[in-house]
Amino acid sequence: MKIAMTVGSAASVGLAGVLCVVLAASWLMIRRWRAAQRRATAEADRARERSEAQAAQLRAELDRREDRLTEELTRLRTREAELAERAAELDTLRAAARRLESERLRAVELAAGLTVGQARAELVRAAEAEAEREAAVAVREIERRAKAEGEQRAREIIVGSIQRLAGEQTAEAVITSFPLASEDLKGRIIGREGRNIRAFEAVTGVNLIVDDTPGLVQLSCFDPVRRETARLTLEALVADGRIHPARIEEIHERSRAEVERLCVRAGEDALLATGLDTMQPELVRTLGTLRYRTSYGQNVLGHLVESAHIAGMMAAELGVDRGLVARAALLHDIGKAMSHEVAGSHAAVGAEFARRHGESAEVVHAIEAHHGEVEPRTVEAVLTQAADACSAGRPGARRESVESYVRRLERLEEIAGAHAGVSKVFAMQAGREVRVMVQPELVDDLRAQVIAREVAKQVADELTYPGQIRITVVRESRATEFAR
Known part of the structure; x- marks a missing residue:
């Protein structure tokens, strides 16, 4: 019994100690929280004071700028009023100048007996007539000099070039x-x-x-x-x-x-x-x-x-x-x-x-x-x-004669060469004979005679020549082999 009471007393004492420790810890935490609250409140107060001070400075600066702008606006309005007055004065002066110019022109027209437009047109006509006369004289003189100098210069250039290149020309024979x-x-x-x-x-x-x-x-x-x-x-x-x-x-x-x-x-x-x-x-x-x-x-x-x-x-x-x-x-x-x-x-x-x-x-x-x-x-x-x-x-x-002769012979060869199956054409004997070489595989003996007759007829119809021209059609067959 005593042992049980002793154990219960000991347990009660232990529980009381734990409660005391818990209470002490809670009290310390409450104190720390309150101290943190007070510090936060003090910091917020200081920040608010700084913000209010900065706002006061900005308001003061804005007030100063507003005063300066108000003064500048006042000066601009004063300047605008002065310019308006000067513009009015200028308009008055321009109107007076126009009146004076009109009076002067009327006086000049009365003195000259012409209007301004008539006087201007008269001056322009006189200037144009004088300019045209002078231009015509100048142009004729320039043309005369240019023609004389151009002809002389052209003759000098051509004659000089030919003289510097004086070479012999020998007409070639056939x-x-x-x-x-x-x-x-x-x-x-x-x-x-x-x-x-x-x-x-x-x-x-x-x-x-x-x-x-x-x-x-x-x-x-x-x-x-x-x-x-x-x-x-x-x-x-x-x-x-x-x-x-x-x-x-x-x-x-x-x-x-x-x-x-x-x-x-x-x-x-x-x-x-x-x-x-x-x-x-x-x-x-x-x-x-x-x-x-x-x-x-x-x-x-x-x-x-x-x-x-x-x-x-x-x-x-x-x-x-x-x-x-x-x-x-x-x-x-x-x-x-x-x-x-x-x-x-x-x-x-x-x-x-x-x-x-x-x-x-x-x-x-x-x-x-x-x-x-x-x-x-x-x-x-x-x-x-x-x-x-x-x-x-x-x-x-x-020499004209050589060229005419060559043209006639060339035409003889052209006439004969225009026929199908002709391989070569030679105008010979100073144009008195035309030899026509034909391809034997394309032209047979009968066709060769036809070509000769057609060439002779075309030559007689187209060309003028002394005597007669002999047309010879040659058809030659060759067989070639190699001994190896």
């Missing part, structure tokens, strides 16, 4: 003489029963004349390129010594290649002689072929080089681009190398050819306009025309 080392060579050239000479003429299209003239045979053909190719062929055959139909064809092919090379060399020499830049290879080659062609007896390539020099000299005198003018003059007759193959005038053909091969628009226009077929629009075209006329118009430069 026959080339070929010297022989011995008379025995004539027999070898003719061959057994004339087979060599027939083969030579059939392959080259050139008439080979073997007569009694000692140590000499002649090559006759209106086409100088063809004649030069035949000359080189005959020269190689005579030097080699082997003259027979197969050898003639072989040497002729070599000679054609050699003529091509010579044409390229001639074109390059023309560029070098005129001091021009390089051209496309096809232009150079075509230009070189003109060394074998003539126009009215004047060598075409020589004419072009001479025209380029004349045009370049005139361009230098006039302050124009010399290179461009000389280039146009050098190429202006390049169409003559193709005009017998392409339809159209040589000016139009040459212009199109130059355009295809990259020449400038100025050069192309000068080419197509050098005969007036197109109106010249540039100074380069006009100078090209002048240079062409100067070179062609010099005494002895050209």
Whole structure:
């Protein structure tokens, strides 16, 4: 019992101690909370005081600014009133000035007997009449001086250019003489029963004349390129010594290649002689072929080089681009190398050819306009025309008869070549014979006779010629095999 009471007393004492500890802790927490409350309240009071102080400062600053703006507004209103007064004064002065100007004009009109508009119109008419008279006198004087000086200057430029380039012109013939080392060579050239000479003429299209003239045979053909190719062929055959139909064809092919090379060399020499830049290879080659062609007896390539020099000299005198003018003059007759193959005038053909091969628009226009077929629009075209006329118009430069003869022979070949199945056409014997080579697989013997009759009829209808022209159609079949 006592033990139980003792245990209960001890438990009561322990519980009381725990309660005391809890109460003490709660009291400490309440004190801390109250201290934090007081600090927060004090901090809030201080912040409120600072905000109120800043607000008071801002209100004071705004009041000061408002006072300044009020003063400025007052000054502006005062200034506006002053300006309004001055504007009114100016309006009054302008009205007074207008009244005075009107009174002055009325006084002047009364004194002169004219209104202001009438006086102004009268002055303008007088000034215009005086200006027109002076301008007419000045224009006539300027035209007179310009015409006199222009004609004199043009004569000096043209005459000076021609004198500085005084070259000889030799009209080319249509026959080339070929010297022989011995008379025995004539027999070898003719061959057994004339087979060599027939083969030579059939392959080259050139008439080979073997007569009694000692140590000499002649090559006759209106086409100088063809004649030069035949000359080189005959020269190689005579030097080699082997003259027979197969050898003639072989040497002729070599000679054609050699003529091509010579044409390229001639074109390059023309560029070098005129001091021009390089051209496309096809232009150079075509230009070189003109060394074998003539126009009215004047060598075409020589004419072009001479025209380029004349045009370049005139361009230098006039302050124009010399290179461009000389280039146009050098190429202006390049169409003559193709005009017998392409339809159209040589000016139009040459212009199109130059355009295809990259020449400038100025050069192309000068080419197509050098005969007036197109109106010249540039100074380069006009100078090209002048240079062409100067070179062609010099005494002895050209002969009409040779050109007419060549045109007739070219037309003979064109008439025969227009028929189907014709492979080659050669006008020979100074135009008295036309040999027509046909393709045997396309043309039979009957058709060959028809072609000969049609060509003869067309020639008789279109051309005028002395005597008669023999039309020979050749149809040859060949069989070739190789022994291996």
